[in-house]
Amino acid sequence: MLLILTVLILLCSLILLLIRRDRRCTLIALTCVSLFIFIFSILTYIAKKGGIGSSVSWMLYASDRIRVWFQYRVVTLETLGFITALGRYTFPLLLVLTCLDMAYFDSALWMKKHFWLLFIIPAIIFTCYIPSLFRYLMNLNQGLLRFLVNFSRLYVYGYVILALAVIVREYFSITLYFFKRRFIFKSLIPAALALIFAMYAMQDPAQIYLFYHNEYMFLLGLWYLSPYFSPLLYTVVLFGSIASGIAGFISLLRYVRINIDERNEEITLKRNASLASKGVSMFIHGTKNELLAMSILLRRISVRHPEDEDILKACELSRQLNERLEELHLAARNRAATLSLCELTPVIESARERTCARYPDAEIRISGTDGLYVLADSGSLKEAIANILINAVEASRDAGSSDPVLLEYRPERLWISIKISDSGKGLGKKQLRQIYQPFYSSKNSSQNWGMGMYYTLNCVKAHLGSIKYEKRPEGGSSFIILLPRTGRPLTRGE
Amino acid sequence: MKKLIAMLLIVTLALTSVFASGAEETTGDTVRVAYMTNYAALCSVMAGIETGAFADEGINVELVEFADGPTIIAAMESGSIDIGYIGHGAHSLCINGRAKIFAFSHVGNGDAVIGLRSHGVTEDPASLAGKSIGYASGTSSELILRWTLEEAGLTMDDVVAYEMDAAAITSAMSSGSLDACANWSPATFTILDAMGDDAFIISDNVTFSDRSASIASWIVMNDWAEENHDLLVRFTRALYKGMDYRAEHIEETAQWVATQLGASYDTIYAQRGDAEWLTSAEMIEQVKDGTIERMYEVQKQSFGDSVDQSTPVSDYVMFDIMLEAAE
Numbered sequence: 001m002l003l004i005l006t007v008l009i010l011l012c013s014l015i016l017l018l019i020r021r022d023r024r025c026t027l028i029a030l031t032c033v034s035l036f037i038f039i040f041s042i043l044t045y046i047a048k049k050g051g052i053g054s055s056v057s058w059m060l061y062a063s064d065r066i067r068v069w070f071q072y073r074v075v076t077l078e079t080l081g082f083i084t085a086l087g088r089y090t091f092p093l094l095l096v097l098t099c100l101d102m103a104y105f106d107s108a109l110w111m112k113k114h115f116w117l118l119f120i121i122p123a124i125i126f127t128c129y130i131p132s133l134f135r136y137l138m139n140l141n142q143g144l145l146r147f148l149v150n151f152s153r154l155y156v157y158g159y160v161i162l163a164l165a166v167i168v169r170e171y172f173s174i175t176l177y178f179f180k181r182r183f184i185f186k187s188l189i190p191a192a193l194a195l196i197f198a199m200y201a202m203q204d205p206a207q208i209y210l211f212y213h214n215e216y217m218f219l220l221g222l223w224y225l226s227p228y229f230s231p232l233l234y235t236v237v238l239f240g241s242i243a244s245g246i247a248g249f250i251s252l253l254r255y256v257r258i259n260i261d262e263r264n265e266e267i268t269l270k271r272n273a274s275l276a277s278k279g280v281s282m283f284i285h286g287t288k289n290e291l292l293a294m295s296i297l298l299r300r301i302s303v304r305h306p307e308d309e310d311i312l313k314a315c316e317l318s319r320q321l322n323e324r325l326e327e328l329h330l331a332a333r334n335r336a337a338t339l340s341l342c343e344l345t346p347v348i349e350s351a352r353e354r355t356c357a358r359y360p361d362a363e364i365r366i367s368g369t370d371g372l373y374v375l376a377d378s379g380s381l382k383e384a385i386a387n388i389l390i391n392a393v394e395a396s397r398d399a400g401s402s403d404p405v406l407l408e409y410r411p412e413r414l415w416i417s418i419k420i421s422d423s424g425k426g427l428g429k430k431q432l433r434q435i436y437q438p439f440y441s442s443k444n445s446s447q448n449w450g451m452g453m454y455y456t457l458n459c460v461k462a463h464l465g466s467i468k469y470e471k472r473p474e475g476g477s478s479f480i481i482l483l484p485r486t487g488r489p490l491t492r493g494e
Numbered sequence: 495m496k497k498l499i500a501m502l503l504i505v506t507l508a509l510t511s512v513f514a515s516g517a518e519e520t521t522g523d524t525v526r527v528a529y530m531t532n533y534a535a536l537c538s539v540m541a542g543i544e545t546g547a548f549a550d551e552g553i554n555v556e557l558v559e560f561a562d563g564p565t566i567i568a569a570m571e572s573g574s575i576d577i578g579y580i581g582h583g584a585h586s587l588c589i590n591g592r593a594k595i596f597a598f599s600h601v602g603n604g605d606a607v608i609g610l611r612s613h614g615v616t617e618d619p620a621s622l623a624g625k626s627i628g629y630a631s632g633t634s635s636e637l638i639l640r641w642t643l644e645e646a647g648l649t650m651d652d653v654v655a656y657e658m659d660a661a662a663i664t665s666a667m668s669s670g671s672l673d674a675c676a677n678w679s680p681a682t683f684t685i686l687d688a689m690g691d692d693a694f695i696i697s698d699n700v701t702f703s704d705r706s707a708s709i710a711s712w713i714v715m716n717d718w719a720e721e722n723h724d725l726l727v728r729f730t731r732a733l734y735k736g737m738d739y740r741a742e743h744i745e746e747t748a749q750w751v752a753t754q755l756g757a758s759y760d761t762i763y764a765q766r767g768d769a770e771w772l773t774s775a776e777m778i779e780q781v782k783d784g785t786i787e788r789m790y791e792v793q794k795q796s797f798g799d800s801v802d803q804s805t806p807v808s809d810y811v812m813f814d815i816m817l818e819a820a821e
Contacts (some may be wrong), residue, residue, distance in 0.1 A: 048561055048562050048659045048661055048662070049560070049562075049565055049573075049659075050558075050559045050560040050561040050562075050565065051528070051558060051559070051561075051565055051566075051569050051575075052558075053556075053558055064756070071661045072661045072662070072664065072665045073661075073662060073665070074658075074662050074665040074666045074669065074671060075658070075662055076656045076657055076662070077631070077657045077658060077659065078657060194639050208630075210632070211630070211631070211632070211659055212562055212564065212583075212630050212631055212632035212633045212636075212659075213631065213632040213655070446505045
């Protein structure tokens with residue numbers, strides 16, 4: 001069982017790496033590889049050493065045939081011990097690096113910057129366990145061997161605890177619920193790997209190098225025959241490792257699935273957007289000249305008949321139609337944003353003004369950290385925020401709520417978050433999948449092209465950001481725009 | 495996901511409780527017995543189990559497989575095993591006070607150095623020079639290899655020695671990856687069977703009978719023996735019954751052992767020649783006339799400086815238990 005789970009976790013991490021070739025996935029895959037190497041060598045050792053009952057054998061190997069296969073592997077004790085050392089001393093380091101990669105609190109950032117420091121202890125220990133050097137040290141002094149064994153255990157468990165501490169610290173430093181929830185799923189992967197590793201990490205490679213050496217067997221002990229492992233506790237521990245393995249595997253699968261879904265949605269959206277953009281361009285090119293000509297004609301007629309109100313109305317309608325077509329054209333075409341450092345507060349204020357221009361009586365409550373700067377095209381970012389604000393106002397009104405729309409902005413991990421919350425009815429899963437599609441609108445109004453959220457998403461992506469959605473526990477929706485932080489928060493004086 | 499995690503926890507707890515309470519209810523005393531995967535280790539105890547000798551003594555035997563004697567002693571120290579079977583090598587630990595012998599098993603001839611003719615190895619140990627040899631360091635396998643090399647005036651530096659475990663040596667020899675090896679029964683039989691005429695024995699325990707007695711014994715921890723004196727005597731009595739039954743029913747015993755090990759009957763039956771098997775009466779006679787004590791003395795001397803030579807045999811061999819069980 002344990003073997004099968006470890007293999008599945010490894011496969012899943014490799015699939016994840018194939019799908020998403022970034023640093024985090026590489027670290028996760030390397031951590032899984034080192035865990036696999038360690039568990040594989042430990043299972044080989046246990047199979048060769050014996051002493052486990054049939055139920056434990058089943059929990060570890062799933063079948064006796066597999067156990068015997070491990071038992072008869074042709075491998076010298078030096079090689080097996082070295083492979084064990086490789087897995088045992090690389091895993092804690094990779095685990096810490098993986099957890100640090102997920103963390104953004106100040107100490108974690110410092111550690112990330114000085115990550116090479118983390119390599120020193122494992123490098124020293126691993127070197128000592130190179131077979132020839134290990135043999136030399138062992139012959140030198142038995143006390144040295146005892147020190148090496150204890151020091152390496154200290155390193156192994158110390159790093160695992162450090163990795164888990166990083167996860168816990170990071171969890172408590174996150175303030176956005178969306179990030180917290182997502183972080184829990186992500187942190188299950190290293191947590192499950194750490195648990196599986198920790199249960200078998202007492203096994204020192206020295207015990208394999210000195211497989212039959214009586215005098216060392218009692219010095220090093222046989223961890224899996226430890227008196228602390230009563231049959232009940234041993235069962236709990238084994239099932240605990242299996243449960244954590246399943247949890248880790250599922251969270252990895254979930255992570256892979258989210259990645260695949262996001263990628264598929266993005267592809268679909270791009271395809272639809274491309275079609276929409278072509279369609280809109282053709283439509284506008286086909287109608288714009290005639291509309292302009294009609295506007296000019298109407299203006300001439302209005303000059304000739306200034307007292308005719310119907311003609312004035314027709315002029316106004318023509319102007320509005322031209323404006324809306326222009327908006328549609330702007331929304332549909334792919335524009336490259338020109339980013340420059342700008343203060344966020346004025347952008348948000350102008351987005352509110354833009355919203356209030358449409359809904360003068362709308363109540364929008366803004367709170368946030370002043371003095372934040374972002375790299376942005378302030379005009380298009382204002383439009384993007386305003387689009388969400390307008391949607392929020394409309395959603396609250398449709399739900400008959402008089403509560404104000406809330407806008408909060410603050411730094412969050414690697415991002416600056418702009419969270420817009422309404423008191424509407426919220427969005428269903430199906431609706432949520434559709435809102436970013438061009439020409440999708442749930443509103444029965446001639447004022448909406450259904451291009452607002454599509455435009456907003458494109459705009460935020462052009463700012464190297466993303467949009468997240470969460471349902472508010474008290475009812476309503478929250479859209480969170482995440483824009484990259486420019487290093488540490490910049491303040492007004494800087 | 496929360497539901498899933500909760501379900502996993504529930505399943506874990508449920509399975510744990512099932513496994514914790516799932517053991518069959520038995521009457522009498524349960525004794526956890528460690529064995530090694532060969533006929534010599536299992537024949538008496540299997541005969542005792544199958545004939546109901548242990549049940550008659552109110553003992554339920556739980557068998558646990560191990561690869562070597564020192565690991566069995568380590569497991570006994572940890573409390574996960576009550577009684578164990580050890581081969582020659584692990585006796586040094588008994589001499590040094592780690593465990594006590596409560597029953598003599600046999601004098602074996604299971605260790606052997608095997609060579610492959612096709613790899614240029616001959617009956618002359620000198621032909622091992624420069625050859626790749628697999629051995630299990632720290633065991634009787636290493637001992638017999640060193641003695642064999644000494645016969646030809648060679649040392650370990652004159653050969654390419656690979657430290658391996660017994661199972662890996664068997665696989666490596668059977669696949670022709672090694673030129674020679676030092677191993678013990680039943681691995682030696684497996685190799686000889688697999689390689690046919692190509693494989694042959696260069697030396698075995700008989701070759702060095704003047705230097706050592708390759709004794710196998712049944713052992714317990716000192717504390718366990720003191721706390722479970724009556725149980726130990728009953729166990730020994732059942733073991734004697736097993737030994738006596740084995741003497742008369744070799745084929746049937748070999749079949750029981752083969753079933754327990756999941757091995758072929760022929761392989762197990764071939765191991766009947768690994769030792770001179772005594773009945774309980776013959777053994778008691780040899781205990782009484784001091785033959786067995788002398789054999790343990792010879793064995794102790796063969797360990798040289800690695801053991802305390804001043805330790806009397808009677809300090810670590812409980813002859814009183816052997817005699818009490820025979821009454």
